[in-house]
Amino acid sequence: MEETGLRSAIPMEQLTDSQRKAVFHVDGPLLVLAGPGSGKTRVITTRIAALINSGIRPHNICAITFTNKAAEEMRERVAAFGAAGGVHISTFHSLCVRILRRYADGAGVKPNFSIYDEREQLGCMKEAIKACQIDTTNFAPARMLAGVSSLKNDLETPESVAEYADDYFTKNLARIYASYQKILENNNALDFDDLLVRTAFLLRDRPEIRIELSNRFRYLLVDEYQDTNHAQYQIAKGLALEHGNICATGDPDQSIYGWRGADIGNILAFENDWPNALVVRLQENFRSTPNILELADILISINMKRKQKALIPTRERGADVVIASYSDEKAEAEAIAGQVSRFAEQGGNLNEIAVFYRVNSMSRVIEEAFVQRQIPYQIVRGLEFYSRKEIRDMLGYLKLAVNPADDVAFMRAVNTHPRGIGKTTLDRVGVYASGKGVSLCEAAGQAGGIDSVGKGAQAKLIGFADMIEGFRKDVNGPVAPLMERIFTESGLVAHLESTGEKGDTAIENIGELINAATFYDENAESPSLLDYLQMVSLYSDTDAYDSEAPKVSLMTLHAAKGLEFENVFIVGLEDGLLPHERSRDSEDELEEERRLFFVGITRAKDNLHISYARERIFRGQYLRTVPSEFLYEVGYSPYAAEDDLEDDEFDESFSQVDTESELGGRKFRIGELVGHPKFGIGRVVEFHNMGASSIVVVRFNSGKTKTLMVRYARLSRIGAE
DNA sequence: GTGAATCATCTTTTT
DNA sequence: GATGATTCAC
DSSP: OHHHHHHSOGGGGGGGHHHHHHHOOOOSOEEEEEEESSSSHHHHHHHHHHHTTOOOOOOOGEEEEEEEEHHHHHHHHHHHOOOOTTOOEEEEHHHHHHEEEEETTHHHHHTOOEEEEEHHHHHHHHHHHHHHHTTTTTTHHHHHOOOHHHEEETTOOOHHHHHHHHHHHHEEEEEEEEHHHHHHHTEEEEHHHHHHHHHHHHHHHOOOHHHHHHHHHOEESSSSSGBBBBBEEEEHHHHHHTTTOOEEEGGGGGOOGGGGBBBBBHHHHHHHHHHTTTEEEEEEEESSSSHHHHHHHHHHHTTTOOOOOOEEEEEEOOOOOOEEEEEEEHHHHOOOOOOOOHHHHHTTOGGGEEEEEESSHHHHHHHHHHHHHTOOEEOOOOOSSSSHHHHHHHHHHHHHHOOOHHHHHHHHTSSSSSSSSHHHHHHHHHHHHHTTTTOOOHHHTTGGGTTTTTTHHHHHHHHHHHHHHHHHHTTTHHHHHHHHHHHHTTHHHHHHHEEEEEEEHHHHHHHHHHHHHHHHEEEEOOOOHHHHHHHHOEEEOGGGGOOSSSSSSETTTTTTTTTTTTEEEEEEEEOOOOOTTTGGGHHHHHHHHHHHHHHTTTTTTEEEEEEEEEEEEEEEEEEEOOOOHHHTTTTTOHHHHOOOOOOOOTOOOOOOOOOGGTTTOOOTTTTTTEETTTTTTEEEOOOOOOOGOOOEEEEEEOEEEEETTTTTSOOOOOOOO
């Protein structure tokens, strides 16, 4: 490393005092509490450069990011300082894969383990529940999977759960958990959570390995610390235990992954964990205009479980935040598309625009409006490419070649296209395999000994097993050529070629996959199919987002974390959507939804446009919506605004929210949503029908419960029946 | 053994 | 309204 070059690469004079402190505090624990737009990313990358500058080898530095995309960006920035190679920058999950492969024995895994995605996990879970002879109506696979996941994030094992389980549900969950683990183990597979659990246990149980790792990673940086779960927390702590050189950065106000086991407590406990920690607060905001920050501040201040914290603007005042309502979600999308078009006509770069929404399915209307106006856009979404059938088929062959114990991959591969091996045959192979205690692939190879299977099917099974065996020989070379080979030899191309247009796009997609593999082969240190597969399993389409491309970015509020845009649209500010209805029952979850909105707001640099639709299509039909309570909280009164709709060019037929006169018999049902001019939105808890003096008890979203005289309370009925 | 047709279920956010 | 599981006809 050329020291002078590096030194001059750090623009120290541009750093604030707090930033400088965070950058140059080299040894010992450091906590950077960084508000949105405080230049945190820059501080981290500059800090890495400063560490190297002070004589620490890049090889001894490990930075952990929340997403692969963030890792990639950090690599680029560090590379710009001239310190590219050597520094380990990855997510927790990728780091764990590397550790588990390196110390497979100590961790009790085989290095060629498969990593199961959500779909595969679900399949195993269904099997696990069946094996326990438990009815799936009360123990839905998806719910059980979520349950097991949160147990794993808390580092609970099936045994530890069984020990404390004292109710019917938990006891069964423990059994299901055990059975699920057994299935994964038989398949030589780990799920996402296992990667963390195994690593955490490895660090806990094998101090000599832990110390070896501390020598390797002598400086640890963990970004987005507020979103670490217990397992990740233990891993970070374990890695830093020896030397205490841990730098954690984050912002409790931006914690939006509580549902995934993330614990804000981790960041709040940092100072207890590391008593000699230096705490640096970055409160200045260099990103957004005061107009935007004031709104963000009002909103986040409503959260009760929070340390009060300032959001200090540094920029000049700019444009006011716009809060708009539209007649329905199509009008909302068209209005945005219209504004984007005008922006583009005036020569604006579309990569300065983003649209955020709460749930992925909301992207569709926006897309349609953009397509209509021919506006280029990119969707930053979790699933897309790798969930396509043909891609999963190819990956099935590949996974099977690396890990023949993987029965899920076997079933996937064997069923890619008709090859004369049908359901009945596979059932019989399954019986044989479990009887002998071998994998399906192995059983297929021994098909000659399965008497229940006919001669013709036996030959086909053996042929299939031989083919896979042939692929296995090339597992250690580059990936792309093997993919090509599998594609033709498996007969998949021939099959797709014969299926017309659909087959053609499938072939193109696989071509795309092979291209990506070629890129991998050229860039990986030592390419192998195993490494490729384990990386690909952790890669999501979110990571394919291109911030340079002149396209509007569409993404969920969750995906927006860590990004910034000149112009931001946040859509669907409606009750049940943001806050999401599944967050309705707990105050903690409501606060998390509020933080989510806060994250969205603080992504905007110059212009922020927040909107809601008064009607939205849901399950095929239009339903009246209720404006989000968050809008009231930031001082906006939707109903007043809706009275004066002249400015709303997209509104043709707006009708005011149901008024008293429309309430008919003025009877309310328990659970019904009502609006009150002063108390806001609430649900009817009790209704006593006493004619003209009927009484209604309403629990408002503010948490207050009020008993009201129907005659006097100006209650409006909201939402459609 | 295969493919089409029907029925049922469920619908947050992500590594 | 989309996806998956099951059933039915060939």
